[in-house]
Amino acid sequence: MVNAAEFAAYAGENLEHWRSIEGQRIMHSMWGNGTICQVRGKVETLEIHVQFDQPVNGSTEARRFLREAFNGVHIKEVSLPDAVEANRSQLREERERRKASAELREKYGVGSYKDDAEPSRLDSILQKLEQAARLSQEDIDWLNARALWPVLAKHYELIGRLASAGRCWRQAKQPRRALEITEGETSNPSVLTMRGGAYKDLGDLDSAENCANIAIDLAPDSYYPHNLLGAIHYVRGETKKGDDCFSKAIELGAPSHSVDRTIRSALEQLPKSEQRRAAEYLVAKDRIRYAWALKYLK
16 A cells, blocks of 8 residues: 555546546545545546445445545555556656756756756766766767856866866856856966956956956967957957957957957946947947947947
């Protein structure tokens, strides 16, 4: 026998599940054991008739119950056909798996992600991280394609690639986390550039500029800190200074599309009035290249 309330939760609104217990045994808290002799009616008005082994209040007639009596208090236990028991066990295992999956996704900050794959690729990846196992390149590509930045950030933290981890936390709109995991870093130009970007996200432009300048001193041939510095100047409204930095970044190898993406991101940080001024500047400079800026002029 199984707990009657557990069976009722499994059966729910499924009439066939309820009808499957005809002929099965139950245990009542007051009247002892009996046999379900009939299940009839629609699921919302279901009647379960039980013939008890011993007379109830002197009567040998079957007693009628509504399904609400299967609450584990009145009707405490019920036996199930083998097929139903196997299916119920599978359902319970599936509920437990889904609960564990939901808890793990919440832990890694991707509780809202939904997928229909079975077994879930995401759950498999999260289990790897739980076991401190390195992700494969295929896993990383899969996460990137779905913008699951918190999971990628955790992976990069695990293998010590803090600049990459910080970039993912910034993509996840959690720049403070990017700063937390790199607190005290003063000698790695990649990490410093990332930290500067996080400070820029938070509106702390002085700290962002300081990080960019230190990164330039440590890695004068890298275009990344110059790109960052250009964005900082744009956010300040210093478009000419920003363009000088972007020109230096391109001179050092920055792709023009990377620079344009940085400029676009900088404009998104500006107040609306400043967005229009910057957009007018860009469109006047190159209407085709900066056609995306026209939306700020409407």
